[in-house]
Amino acid sequence: MGVRKIDVSMCTGCAICVDYCPMDVLKMDGERQKAFIKYLRDCQSCFLCERVCPENAITCIPVYERRIPLPW
Amino acid sequence: MADEVVMRDIDVLVIGGGLAGTFAAIKAREAGASHVVQVDKASVGRSGCSAFGAGVIRTFFPHEDDRDKAVYESVLRSHFLCDQERLAQHLDDVYDRIREMDSFGVEFEKTPDGKFDRILARGIYRRVMFRGGYRMMEAMRKAAIEKGVKIVDRVMVTDLLTDGGGAAGAIGFSTESGQVYEFYARSVVLATGRGFMKGRRPGHRNVTGDGMAAAYRAGVTLAGLDSAVPNTGPAHYDIGPGNNMYLGAGGLLVNSDGRRFAETFDPALKERTELGILSVACAIEARRGRTPLYLDMTGVEPEKVQRMKRVIPLPLMMYERAGVVVGDRFVKRIEWVIEGPSCNGGLLVNSRYETTLPGLFTCGDTMPAVGPEGQTALPGAMTSGARAGKYAAGYASEVPPPKISREQVAEFRERMFAPLKRRDGIEPDQVLLSVQEALMPYDVLVLRHEERLKAALQEVEGIWHGQVPLLQAYDPHYLRMAHEAGNIALVARMMLESALYRRESRESLREDYPYLDHTEWVKLVTVKRDGDRMELGAAPVPLERYKLRPPVEKVLHPLWRAAEKQGIIRVENGSVKWA
Numbered sequence: 001m002g003v004r005k006i007d008v009s010m011c012t013g014c015a016i017c018v019d020y021c022p023m024d025v026l027k028m029d030g031e032r033q034k035a036f037i038k039y040l041r042d043c044q045s046c047f048l049c050e051r052v053c054p055e056n057a058i059t060c061i062p063v064y065e066r067r068i069p070l071p072w
Numbered sequence: 073m074a075d076e077v078v079m080r081d082i083d084v085l086v087i088g089g090g091l092a093g094t095f096a097a098i099k100a101r102e103a104g105a106s107h108v109v110q111v112d113k114a115s116v117g118r119s120g121c122s123a124f125g126a127g128v129i130r131t132f133f134p135h136e137d138d139r140d141k142a143v144y145e146s147v148l149r150s151h152f153l154c155d156q157e158r159l160a161q162h163l164d165d166v167y168d169r170i171r172e173m174d175s176f177g178v179e180f181e182k183t184p185d186g187k188f189d190r191i192l193a194r195g196i197y198r199r200v201m202f203r204g205g206y207r208m209m210e211a212m213r214k215a216a217i218e219k220g221v222k223i224v225d226r227v228m229v230t231d232l233l234t235d236g237g238g239a240a241g242a243i244g245f246s247t248e249s250g251q252v253y254e255f256y257a258r259s260v261v262l263a264t265g266r267g268f269m270k271g272r273r274p275g276h277r278n279v280t281g282d283g284m285a286a287a288y289r290a291g292v293t294l295a296g297l298d299s300a301v302p303n304t305g306p307a308h309y310d311i312g313p314g315n316n317m318y319l320g321a322g323g324l325l326v327n328s329d330g331r332r333f334a335e336t337f338d339p340a341l342k343e344r345t346e347l348g349i350l351s352v353a354c355a356i357e358a359r360r361g362r363t364p365l366y367l368d369m370t371g372v373e374p375e376k377v378q379r380m381k382r383v384i385p386l387p388l389m390m391y392e393r394a395g396v397v398v399g400d401r402f403v404k405r406i407e408w409v410i411e412g413p414s415c416n417g418g419l420l421v422n423s424r425y426e427t428t429l430p431g432l433f434t435c436g437d438t439m440p441a442v443g444p445e446g447q448t449a450l451p452g453a454m455t456s457g458a459r460a461g462k463y464a465a466g467y468a469s470e471v472p473p474p475k476i477s478r479e480q481v482a483e484f485r486e487r488m489f490a491p492l493k494r495r496d497g498i499e500p501d502q503v504l505l506s507v508q509e510a511l512m513p514y515d516v517l518v519l520r521h522e523e524r525l526k527a528a529l530q531e532v533e534g535i536w537h538g539q540v541p542l543l544q545a546y547d548p549h550y551l552r553m554a555h556e557a558g559n560i561a562l563v564a565r566m567m568l569e570s571a572l573y574r575r576e577s578r579e580s581l582r583e584d585y586p587y588l589d590h591t592e593w594v595k596l597v598t599v600k601r602d603g604d605r606m607e608l609g610a611a612p613v614p615l616e617r618y619k620l621r622p623p624v625e626k627v628l629h630p631l632w633r634a635a636e637k638q639g640i641i642r643v644e645n646g647s648v649k650w651a
């Protein structure tokens with residue numbers, strides 16, 4: 001699951017998280033100038049967006065979004 | 073679709089923005105290439121394994137370490153499969169690359185007198201520590217830009233362009249606009265990383281074997297795809313990486329009886345043993361019904377946890393969020409498993425980082441990784457990337473600009489956009505899950521047997537023929553996911569075919585061929601496209617040129633021997649029987 005929430009009240013629209021996300025999960029809402037989660041399922045729980053957001057507007061949790069088979 | 077972007081007259085095109093690709097781009101510029109372009113399907117320096125590197129770099133310091141020992145251990149632990157000429161280059165170069173990274177602003181842990189602080193982690197070499205993979209790579213990205221590398225982010229390369237048998241550039245699409253990108257280049261460095269299958273552990277799920285798949289389609293020879301040693305990680309938290317730090321700091325691996333088990337196979341290093349041994353040890357516990365397994369870090373001292381917070385800040389944040397780390401302590405055991413398979417093969421490469429396609433160079437994780445100690449992982453990416461970039465620049469200075477055929481471009485464009493044109497097709501996720509289910513069980517690629525490898529191959533062939541041609545995408549983002557899923561399926565086929573081809577136990581254990589056979593198998597398994605057929609073969613390691621050679625003998629593999637000694641298995645009629 002990884003990225004859970006972007007707090008719109010804190011987001012200043014700097015787009016840093018969108019530039020960093022390796023999985024292309026986050027996009028900018030051009031009109032409102034806010035980042036949003038577009039492709040949650042492809043999030044790899046790397047926490048990079050949370051770490052780089054200068055406003056601490058992003059929260060991630062380390063929970064699998066898709067089922068990954070266990071080896072045994 | 074919007075008009076294409078065509079970038080002409082490139083001297084060196086670097087595909088992939090990890091540490092290997094970024095060193096290649098920097099060194100190509102330093103070697104005099106005037107037009108160097110580096111492309112990444114995400115962003116250069118913010119993607120791939122490098123940006124999530126777990127804080128440690130195994131480094132040989134010429135003024136502190138014993139070179140003969142380094143060579144001996146690296147060759148031995150590669151089971152004699154390593155290129156000893158490249159290993160020598162690696163040992164010559166690695167300390168200089170570290171110092172260069174220091175000068176680029178990469179933050180290393182230092183002692184009070186300003187020297188690199190080095191710790192023991194997995195294996196026998198001490199490692200330097202850097203603070204946060206993404207911060208290391210941010211410094212590298214900045215250095216590349218300052219050197220005049222032209223960076224193109226968010227363009228996924230789908231195919232390699234060729235002219236008259238040589239590399240001529242690449243073609244891809246923007247995952248934002250869907251525009252086609254055509255790169256015409258005199259030489260190409262392929263640095264797209266490994267073939268992971270979007271398995272456990274965050275940080276590598278965008279490294280999906282795209283480069284290997286494109287090279288295969290272009291008729292380039294690949295090698296070492298039978299190597300699939302996986303890492304280990306948490307079963308239920310989506311957290312990673314950091315095992316070097318955890319096990320180096322005194323983390324213990326225990327089975328369902330609460331007993332440590334790694335020491336059965338490596339009494340000296342125990343949990344700090346190499347991955348090939350650790351994953352086999354875990355698989356054997358599973359085979360004996362002693363799961364679940366746990367990583368127990370509750371005894372690790374607070375100072376070491378504080379250091380982890382500096383060196384691997386992302387995973388530590390995740391463990392805090394999961395309630396496993398409270399303050400400076402790990403407070404719970406973590407259920408632990410073998411992660412999904414990772415394809416450790418790559419493009420067959422010589423000691424000038426040339427592939428079998430003239431003008432196509434490769435480096436880092438896109439080369440076959442042989443053994444845990446030599447030119448592999450981050451240190452390998454540094455030394456091979458730097459050399460590949462320099463040699464590619466030299467090549468580019470001697471050849472004319474490529475001649476691109478419109479037919480080839482048209483064919484690749486058609487293939488690129490096919491998933492967008494389909495209606496009622498298959499979701500990339502379905503293909504992904506089906507491949508994972510075929511490959512992930514521990515007894516397919518960790519503990520191997522012909523019957524199980526063949527069954528998995530049949531599954532994957534079914535997916536390849538029945539599902540991959542129907543992959544559907546709704547927009548450029550999904551188009552990336554569709555190509556990734558297709559490439560993962562192709563890499564899975566190559567891995568299983570290669571695993572079946574090697575009829576002995578070497579890096580991985582076969583129950584039906586338990587012998588380590590130096591008389592026959594000091595070879596890399598190779599794969600090459602021949603029309604619609606996959607052609608398997610072997611590239612012998614040129615031992616006659618090397619100083620270190622194995623004894624010419626065929627013996628029970630040391631890990632099977634250890635298992636036999638413990639009464640876990642016996643060998644009957646040349647095959648393993650479980651006790």
Ligand SMILES: Cc1cc2nc3c(=O)[nH]c(=O)nc-3n(C[C@H](O)[C@H](O)[C@H](O)COP(=O)(O)OP(=O)(O)OC[C@H]3O[C@@H](n4cnc5c(N)ncnc54)[C@H](O)[C@@H]3O)c2cc1C
Pocket residue numbers: 087088089090091092093094111112113114115116117118119120121122123124125126127128129130227228229230244263264265266273274275276278279280282283312313314316435436437438448449450451453
């Ligand atoms: C989570 C994790 C932690 C690790 N920690 C350590 C460690 O602490 N120490 C260590 O020595 N080693 C570590 N390793 C191994 C090490 O990180 C890798 O060996 C090394 O980073 C490989 O570098 P690379 O440049 O070859 O590939 P990568 O860093 O994987 O880079 C490949 C790049 O290619 C891009 N790419 C892929 N396909 C395409 C395409 N089709 N088009 C355009 N671009 C594409 C990707 O986006 C990515 O940026 C770790 C590996 C993982 C997965």
Ligand code: SF4
Pocket residue numbers: 006010011012013014015016017018034035052053054055056057058
């Ligand atoms: S980094 Fe933070 S502030 Fe900037 S766009 Fe993203 S969420 Fe908003």
Ligand code: SF4
Pocket residue numbers: 002003020021022023024025026042043044045046047048049050060
């Ligand atoms: S956790 Fe990683 S993959 Fe997920 S949205 Fe954030 S940056 Fe992207």
